[in-house]
Amino acid sequence: MQRSDYLIRKLFFAVATLLAVIVFNFFLFRILPGDPVKLIVHSPRMTTESQERIRVNFGLDKPVWFNEEGYQEAGLKGAFDTQFTAYIRNLLKGDLGISFSTRKDVTELLKERVWRTVVLVVLGEFLAIFLGIALGMIAAWRRGTSLDTGILLYGLFTWAMPTFFFGIILLMISGGRFPIGGMVTPGLKPEDGLAYWKDVGWHLILPTLTLTILYLSEYMLIMRSSVVEVLSEDFILTAKAKGMNAFQIFRDHALKNAMLPMVTIIALTLGYTVGGAIQVETVFSWPGIGRLMFDAVQKRDYPVLQGTFLLLAVSVIIANLVADLLYATLDPRVKPD
Amino acid sequence: MESQNRIWTTFRKKPMALVGMGMLAVALIMALFAPLLAPYDPNERVDVVPSDILAPPGEGHLLGRDDAGKDVLSSLIYGARVSLIVGFVSSFFSMFIGTTVGLTAGYYGGRVSNALMRFTDFLMVIPDLPLMLVIISVWGRGLWKIILVISILYWTYTARLVRSQVLSIKERQFVLRARALGASNYRIIVRHILPQVMPLIIAQAVLDISSSIIAESTLSFLGLGDPTLISWGMMLNFAFERAISRKAWWFLLPPGIAIVWVSLAIILIGNALEEIVNPRLKTHHLFNPRNMISLMLAKPLLVESESPPEVTP
DSSP states (O other): OBHHHHHHHHHHHHHHHHHHHHHHHHHHTTSOSSOHHHHHOOOTTSOHHHHHHHHHHTTTTSOSSOOHHHHHHHTHHHHTOSHHHHHHHHHHTTOOOBOTTTOOBHHHHHHHHHHHHHHHHHHHHHHHHHHHHHHHHHHHHTTTSHHHHHHHHHHHHHHHSOHHHHHHHHHHHHTTSSOOSSSSOTTOOGGGTHHHHHHHHHHHHHHHHHHHHHHHHHHHHHHHHHHHHHHTSHHHHHHHHTTOOHHHHIIIIIHHHHHHHHHHHHHHHHHHHHHHHHHHHHHTTOOSHHHHHHHHHHHTOHHHHHHHHHHHHHHHHHHHHHHHHHHHHHOTTSBOO | OHHHHHHHHHHHTOHHHHHHHHHHHHHHHHHHTHHHHOSSOTTSOOOOOGGGTTOOSBTTBTTOBOTTSOBHHHHHHHHHHHHHHHHHHHHHHHHHHHHHHHHHHHHHOHHHHHHHHHHHHHHHHSOHHHHHHHHHHHHOOOHHHHHHHHHHHTTHHHHHHHHHHHHHHTTSHHHHHHHHTTOOHHHIIIIIIHHHHHHHHHHHHHHHHHHHHHHHHHHHHTTOSOTTSOOHHHHHHHHHHHTTTTTOHHHHHHHHHHHHHHHHHHHHHHHHHHHHHSOOOOOOTTTOTTHHHHHHHOOOSSOOOSSOOOOOO
16 A cells, blocks of 8 residues: 555544544534533523523524525525534634633633643553553563463453553552642642652652553554464574574564554554543542533533533544554554655 | 354353352442441541541551541442442443444445444544543533443444344345245344344443443542542552652551442453353364364354454443
């Protein structure tokens, strides 16, 4: 396959997926029962005129999908004067609406919190990938020994363990040695410099550990099985016959060939990791996107829910695209132009 | 059938599979005989005095009391019902959807296959938990809603697995022969292809039970469980909000351990099944060159699928 064909196909799929998510996100929140204005305005004392004004402000007086009146008056241009086009317009401007519960701008809320989640997920994933590769290689190397069995059992165990429960266990056994929640000890400010960042790091330990310990097993098992598979190929026997020692064979053949499935699996598990971040942030009150989503679920804060979902889905789609592009440079079957 | 007998005989020889069966049996008994086993009825109203709230384990209450003064052990026993129902029913539904999609895409190929597989890819890319949270928040809480949401999201692996198997099976001699004899497409799929793929589908469905159970408990923990039923996830939701500051381990740990217990049981069974029906290469040359021969002689039961059938829980 030509590399450019492959890239165009992947790019096209990513764009199509993005559009589908945006359309889905719009319609899901339109099928809510009841009047959306009633959801925003909790006070029954509000006059009908004020309610009408909100309706116009939010574009809710227009049809959802197709404006028939507008079509008759102004042709195609009028036909698309709808809630959907207003939603798309706002989205392009980066306007995700206003939180029902805090009245804050959803985009601002997301901007304020996104880095906290990025730090948590990237750190957790990085450690998980690193340790997973190492443990997977050891298990493949010592295949059939009790060490290998132990590593496999650990993998099965992490599959059975819900992320939130593991977080709770860590919280309980740490017994107050680590901060139990939040991002920083109240009172400390970024202006405090080093002391502030040290405190943040201290708060990061338990949430990161939860993600790392549970999510490394996926990488570990993939690494193990692909190394085992590579080691059973004929070219390994040839390499051995040539007189290469075990370490050289491992480095030059086994590891290189095992990298491809690793990239695939990192992309595949990203969506799963995002789900893990929601749970970990909930358990440790880490004030990121996941915690924001949890709070929005509790308060039925639909604009925030919609915004967080869009952000998480879009990030995972883009990360998948990046993984696909990386795959193209790693896989020799995808030929360069 | 002979092949089923073979699978069963091999299965019985795997210690991990037997341990899994035993663990699952305990949970099944708890769920089936909950009213007989539970010392109290968890739906019964109880009059409590302040000291009953989160009372530690003691006489009459083996696992102590919860934040409402109710017996933790009784809720734990009843909670097995929700987990097992959600696990088995969702996995059955997703097996059905996944098999149908996979068979159609693999057998007919062309545009149908393309459209179906792109849709499968689409669902695989969207992060599961956020999507489930959003749908249940909008749609409302309920046991059947949770089951349906899990089923319509978790069929994708089965579909891919089935499709890749069908692609190779449909070119085999016996299928070509059946077609030459004038068998209909439906007959070829149901009588000739499906039986070949079935063992793999079952292994995948068993593993899906555990993913579904974990998904349900996560949703319940995040406050989206069926409010009319006691589930382990919901117990953890209450316990996390109210018992963690009082270090009431008897309310926090049992429901979580129960979730791990059941899903581990199912993973042990599913893993053993998968190993039997999908034998991947069992050896490598570096340490054991003798196996070279057995490797060359061994014919895999089923052709390797294009994507590794590893399961992401």
